[in-house]
Amino acid sequence: MKGFKFSGISAGIKADDAMDLGIIYSERPARAAALFTQNQVVAPPVILGRERIKTGLCQAIVVNSGNANCFTGAKGLADAEKTAELAGKALGIAPELVMVSSTGVIGAPLPMEKIEQGVPELVRTMNSDGTEAFATAILTTDLTAKVSTRRCSVKGGEFTITGVAKGSGMIKPNMATMLAFVVTDLDIPTTLLQACLKKACDRSFNRISVDGDTSTNDSVFALANGMSQAVLEDSDDSLEFQRLLDEVLLDLSEKIVKDGEGATKLVKITVKGAKTPEDALKVAETVAQSNLVKTAIYGEDPNWGRIVAAAGRSGALVEPEKLDLKFGDVALVKAGEWQGKDAEKEAAGIMKGDEIELTLDLNIGEYGDWYLFCDFSENYVKINADYRS
Amino acid sequence: MKGFKFSGISAGIKADDAMDLGIIYSERPARAAALFTQNQVVAPPVILGRERIKTGLCQAIVVNSGNANCFTGAKGLADAEKTAELAGKALGIAPELVMVSSTGVIGAPLPMEKIEQGVPELVRTMNSDGTEAFATAILTTDLTAKVSTRRCSVKGGEFTITGVAKGSGMIKPNMATMLAFVVTDLDIPTTLLQACLKKACDRSFNRISVDGDTSTNDSVFALANGMSQAVLEDSDDSLEFQRLLDEVLLDLSEKIVKDGEGATKLVKITVKGAKTPEDALKVAETVAQSNLVKTAIYGEDPNWGRIVAAAGRSGALVEPEKLDLKFGDVALVKAGEWQGKDAEKEAAGIMKGDEIELTLDLNIGEYGDWYLFCDFSENYVKINADYRS
Numbered sequence: 001m002k003g004f005k006f007s008g009i010s011a012g013i014k015a016d017d018a019m020d021l022g023i024i025y026s027e028r029p030a031r032a033a034a035l036f037t038q039n040q041v042v043a044p045p046v047i048l049g050r051e052r053i054k055t056g057l058c059q060a061i062v063v064n065s066g067n068a069n070c071f072t073g074a075k076g077l078a079d080a081e082k083t084a085e086l087a088g089k090a091l092g093i094a095p096e097l098v099m100v101s102s103t104g105v106i107g108a109p110l111p112m113e114k115i116e117q118g119v120p121e122l123v124r125t126m127n128s129d130g131t132e133a134f135a136t137a138i139l140t141t142d143l144t145a146k147v148s149t150r151r152c153s154v155k156g157g158e159f160t161i162t163g164v165a166k167g168s169g170m171i172k173p174n175m176a177t178m179l180a181f182v183v184t185d186l187d188i189p190t191t192l193l194q195a196c197l198k199k200a201c202d203r204s205f206n207r208i209s210v211d212g213d214t215s216t217n218d219s220v221f222a223l224a225n226g227m228s229q230a231v232l233e234d235s236d237d238s239l240e241f242q243r244l245l246d247e248v249l250l251d252l253s254e255k256i257v258k259d260g261e262g263a264t265k266l267v268k269i270t271v272k273g274a275k276t277p278e279d280a281l282k283v284a285e286t287v288a289q290s291n292l293v294k295t296a297i298y299g300e301d302p303n304w305g306r307i308v309a310a311a312g313r314s315g316a317l318v319e320p321e322k323l324d325l326k327f328g329d330v331a332l333v334k335a336g337e338w339q340g341k342d343a344e345k346e347a348a349g350i351m352k353g354d355e356i357e358l359t360l361d362l363n364i365g366e367y368g369d370w371y372l373f374c375d376f377s378e379n380y381v382k383i384n385a386d387y388r389s
Numbered sequence: 390m391k392g393f394k395f396s397g398i399s400a401g402i403k404a405d406d407a408m409d410l411g412i413i414y415s416e417r418p419a420r421a422a423a424l425f426t427q428n429q430v431v432a433p434p435v436i437l438g439r440e441r442i443k444t445g446l447c448q449a450i451v452v453n454s455g456n457a458n459c460f461t462g463a464k465g466l467a468d469a470e471k472t473a474e475l476a477g478k479a480l481g482i483a484p485e486l487v488m489v490s491s492t493g494v495i496g497a498p499l500p501m502e503k504i505e506q507g508v509p510e511l512v513r514t515m516n517s518d519g520t521e522a523f524a525t526a527i528l529t530t531d532l533t534a535k536v537s538t539r540r541c542s543v544k545g546g547e548f549t550i551t552g553v554a555k556g557s558g559m560i561k562p563n564m565a566t567m568l569a570f571v572v573t574d575l576d577i578p579t580t581l582l583q584a585c586l587k588k589a590c591d592r593s594f595n596r597i598s599v600d601g602d603t604s605t606n607d608s609v610f611a612l613a614n615g616m617s618q619a620v621l622e623d624s625d626d627s628l629e630f631q632r633l634l635d636e637v638l639l640d641l642s643e644k645i646v647k648d649g650e651g652a653t654k655l656v657k658i659t660v661k662g663a664k665t666p667e668d669a670l671k672v673a674e675t676v677a678q679s680n681l682v683k684t685a686i687y688g689e690d691p692n693w694g695r696i697v698a699a700a701g702r703s704g705a706l707v708e709p710e711k712l713d714l715k716f717g718d719v720a721l722v723k724a725g726e727w728q729g730k731d732a733e734k735e736a737a738g739i740m741k742g743d744e745i746e747l748t749l750d751l752n753i754g755e756y757g758d759w760y761l762f763c764d765f766s767e768n769y770v771k772i773n774a775d776y777r778s
Contacts, residue, residue, distance in 0.1 A: 041701025041709045071694055071709065073726055106694025107727050211680045216698045291600045291680070292773055299774030305460055305495025309605045312430025320430045320460065337462055338496050377774075378767035384681055385688030385766075 001149075001160040002185040003027040003227035006130030008137030011118030013104075013111055014066035021118045022137035023087065024181055025060045025126055029097055030223035032058035033194035035201055037218030043070035044077040045100045048084070049219060052099055056190040058223055059097035061181060062087045062119070063138045065166070069102040069110045070216045079110040086116055090123040101179050101219050103166060104140055135164045138179055141383055142167050144259050148251035150244045154237040157230035159186040163248040167210065167256035180205065180220040180252060186241065187226030196242050197222045204249035208372045209288045210260035211380070257372045262380030265297055265354055272361040272368045279316035280369035283360065286314035287371070294376035297356065302327050302347035304338070311360060324361040327351065335363075390538075390549040391574040392416040392616035395519030397526030400507030402493075402500055403455035410507045411526035412476065413570055414449045414515055418486055419612035421447035422583035424590055426607030432459035433466040434489045437473070438608060441488060445579040447612055448486035450570060451476045451508070452527045454555070458491040458499045459605045468499040475505055479512040490568050490608050492555060493529055524553045527568060530772055531556050531648050537640035539633045543626040546619035548575040552637040556599065556645035569594065569609040569641060575630065576615030585631050586611045593638035597761045598677045599649035600769065646761045651768030654686055654743055661750040661757045668705035669758035672749065675703035676760070683765035686745065691716050691736035693727070700749060713750040716740065724752075 004026050011021040034053045036046045052058070062083055069076050080100050088095035102110065125133075135145035149162045165180035182197070201220060222245075232238050258266045269287045274280035287293055290310040296303035304325050311318050321336035328350035332343050350356060393415055400410040423442045425435045441447070451472055458465050469489050477484035491499065514522075524534035538551045554569035571586070590609060611634075621627050647655045658676045663669035676682055679699040685692035693714050700707050710725035717739035721732050739745060 039698060039701040040707045041697050068694075071697060071722075071725070071727070073710070106692075106698060213679055213681045213695075213699065213702070216694075216701060290602055291769075292602045295770050295773035298770065301774070305457075305605075306602075308430050308460060309428060309495060310602065312428040312605060313602070318429045321462070333460075336460070338460070376770060378770045380680075381684050381687065381765060381767045381770060384684035385690070 001128065001162055001183065003225045004183050004185070005126040005128055006134035007122050007126040008130065008133035009118060009122050009125060012114045013064055019133070019137040020064055020066045021115065021122055022063045022134040023060060023122050023126060024134060024183060024223070025091065026183070026223055026225040027227065028225055029057045029059045030225035031056060031188065031190040031193055033190060033197045033222045035197060035220050037215060039216050039218070041071065041216050043068055043102060043217045044072060044080040045069055045102045046217060046219060047077060048080045049099050052096060055096070057097060058099050058221070059093050060087055060091055061099045061101060061221060063101040063179065064110070064115065065138050065140050066104040067102060067108055067110050068104045068106045068217050070106045072107070072109055075109060079112055082112060083115055086119045087123070090119050099221060101217070103138065103179050103217055106216060131162060131164065138164070138166045140166065141261055142259050144255070146252055146255040146259070148248045148255070150248055152240060152244050154230060154240055155233045156237065157228060159184055159228040159230040161244050161248050163252050165252040165256055167259050179217065180249070182220070182222040182245070182248065184224045185226065185228035185230070186224050187229065187231040188224045188241065192238065193222055193224055196245050199242060200245040200249045203246055204253040207370060208253045208257050209285070210257060210263070210374055253372060257374050260374035261383045262377040263374030264377055265356055265375045267297055267356045267358065267373050267375065268370060269358045269360065269373070270368065270370045272359065273363040273365055274367040275317045275365035277367045277369065280367045282314045282316040283311045283318070283362070284369045284371040286310045287360070288373035291376055294373065297351065298375035298377045300348065300351040302332060302344060302351050304332050307358065307360065308333070317364065318362060319364055322363040324363060326359040328357055390517065390551055390572065392614045393572050393574070394515040394517055395523035396511050396515040397519065397522035398507060398511050398514060400453070401503045402453055408522070408526040409453055409455045410504065410511055411452045411523040412449060412511050412515060413523060413572060413612070414480065415572070415612055415614040416616065417614055418446045418448045419614035420445060420577065420579040420582055422579060422586045422611045424586060424609050426604060428605050428607070430460065430605050432457055432491060432606045433461060433469040434458055434491045435606060435608060436466060437469045438488050441485060444485070446486060447488050447610070448482050449476055449480055450488045450490060450610060452490040452568065453504065454527050454529050455493040456491060456497055456499050457493045457495045457606050459495045461496070461498055464498060468501055471501060472504055475508045476512070479508050488610060490606070492527065492568055492606055495605060520551060520553065527553070527555045529555065530650055533644070533648050535641055535644040535648070537637045537644070539637055541629060541633050543619055543629055544622045545626065546617060548573055548617040548619040550633050550637050552641050554641040554645055556648050568606070569638070571609070571611040571634070571637065573613045574615065574617035574619070575613050576618065576620040577613045577630065581627065582611055582613055585634050588631060589634040589638045592635055593642040596759060597642045597646050598674070599646060599652070599763055642761060646763050649763035650772045651766040652763030653766055654745055654764045656686055656745045656747065656762050656764065657759060658747045658749065658762070659757065659759045661748065662752040662754055663756040664706045664754035666756045666758065669756045671703040671705040672700045672707070672751070673758045673760040675699045676749070677762035680765055683762070686740065687764035687766045689737065689740040691721060691733060691740050693721050696747065696749065697722070706753065707751060708753055711752040713752060715748040717746055
């Protein structure tokens with residue numbers, strides 16, 4: 001990856017000595033695209049980001065974890081601007097070229113003295129191999145850092161895409177996940193970058209759910225600094241870029257769901273045969289968000305009754321006597337009928353895996369969709385009952 | 390209560406010797422009203438009930454727990470009809486005057502030999518004091534029987550209303566709760582009974598959530614046998630009946646939420662100042678169903694950030710800088726601003742109670758609504774991970 005540097009440090013924002021401040025820096029201003037949460041309660045970093053992205057340029061992003069700087073009023077917005085200003089000064093670039101992102105507890109003021117102290121060290125430790133440090137510094141309840149990289153050549157030359165994301169609660173993104181950052185050294189126009197990012201998000205972050213709550217800070221940024229010299233020469237090249245971006249974002253999405261709060265299993269529900277595309281998505285989304293489905297999966301129970309009940313309440317057109325439902329490749333329900341104890345036993349075997357594929361065919365149309373989700377364990381409750389204490 | 394008899398027995402449908410078969414019987418055919426689930430996957434008892442309620446008459450309702458007789462195809466419908474036929478025969482009345490309801494596991498065939506054996510005993514043990522036995526026989530994961538009674542006099546005379554309900558998972562009713570039965574010895578026209586029942590449900594069962602899942606078997610029945618001789622003479626009397634019915638159903642709703650799977654606290658969220666009635670309901674419903682809000686309440690954490698975040702993603706118009714939020718009578722957020730550590734400490738005290746009132750004023754309109762819900766504990770996960778095993 002040419003011309004990008006990363007860093008992550010402990011600035012004392014979190015109570016323990018955990019890393020909590022990160023930066024992405026491009027040696028020259030990069031073309032920038034972004035998508036933000038659709039929650040109407042948005043954090044100041046999102047307000048600032050929405051404004052600054054209009055220029056289509058960005059050279060650095062400063063991210064803190066441990067504090068979402070959300071619901072912090074006028075002071076919160078001033079703090080976000082101040083953070084960008086501090087970074088701009090340390091980097092010797094215009095503060096308008098700096099974006100900020102925050103994740104963590106909602107409602108507490110950002111400890112600016114700690115950020116002020118931390119920024120110089122953050123800038124000093126930047127290097128081209130700092131991706132892992134950056135990915136670690138942006139985590140909250142996540143257990144693992146989430147990085148995904150693809151290298152590729154198009155007619156114009158070789159380039160790299162690297163994505164970094166964090167989960168792992170309040171995850172039912174609407175436009176973007178909690179926080180994700182994609183950088184590439186490709187030379188690509190801003191409008192195309194934005195369009196590709198939107199498409200890729202619809203096929204990744206907008207198809208995952210940990211707990212059905214959409215965050216106030218959801219943001220995904222894409223920076224392209226063109227330093228690889230690779231350019232997209234024709235529509236085949238554009239398709240290739242889209243394919244790669246899709247792969248990176250989908251890989252990050254899987255990592256987020258696998259590391260969902262308390263999650264023990266990664267589940268994909270594929271819906272087929274819906275009357276409309278909207279119906280297909282409704283069914284997939286409702287199954288993915290049903291607490292009863294999620295607890296049954298945690299209990300390794302092929303509880304198909306809860307899955308068809310969720311489909312039935314989704315608002316989509318469903319004809320119960322036409323439903324086919326598979327656990328992995330085991331057909332447990334055919335044309336609305338349970339296939340008996342042997343099939344159930346086989347399905348129970350499938351449920352013991354770490355990754356489970358469910359396929360629900362409504363058999364009344366030609367549209368399909370899917371969702372990635374995780375199961376629901378006692379640990380989710382523990383994590384979220386104790387989060388602020 | 391004149392002219393109604395009840396009974397509950399153990400017929401061996403559940404694995405242990407728990408009670409699992411109940412009956413309500415009216416000495417003469419009662420005027421009947423009912424509301425059923427809006428889930429598109431509906432159980433055969435609901436299919437049968439929708440058909441039979443058209444006559445506006447009902448003399449007996451047979452209810453089994455331990456098996457929902459849902460997703461059981463043509464055999465399931467035949468089994469529901471057969472159950473009504475067996476009861477009709479034992480009671481010496483037309484089978485068309487018998488309704489059936491089932492609750493329990495979805496997808497397993499109803500054990501008809503056990504129902505056939507049980508019905509004669511069920512009929513033999515009926516008596517006017519059998520409400521508690523009936524209320525116990527219809528429970529699944531519920532911990533307590535749920536009965537509510539009101540006595541009243543109108544100009545036409547005295548009458549009684551008794552309601553019985555069961556919860557306690559797959560509770561986010563849409564038209565009616567899991568199962569509820571209301572009987573009165575009042576003389577009331579069927580159309581008025583139906584209208585009153587609909588209104589009362591909108592103010593009770595349609596405002597509660599345990600886990601956001603709408604059941605396939607939700608049904609609420611109201612029977613009025615007129616045996617008290619009391620009649621409604623004018624609109625004041627009708628209002629009085631409505632008031633009483635509201636009270637009974639609201640009381641049952643509270644009992645259902647308190648006994649929600651794994652619940653430790655009963656919470657009421659009241660929304661005020663919304664731009665439209667729909668917005669008020671959306672906000673109340675979204676807060677009531679947020680897993681993050683529910684786990685925070687379990688942890689006795691006045692996590693107002695999660696409440697405003699839920700409001701923000703509800704789809705309703707929300708202006709963050711105008712929000713007021715109270716825990717009990719403690720104003721923790723005013724005009725979008727956190728009121729500091731002392732207020733937070735007081736709010737934390739409120740969270741230690743068994744019953745918690747939250748009031749969220751959007752301050753942008755004049756409409757309000759509310760929802761009753763419970764917290765979310767590790768026990769909910771345990772109960773639902775192990776339900777079928």
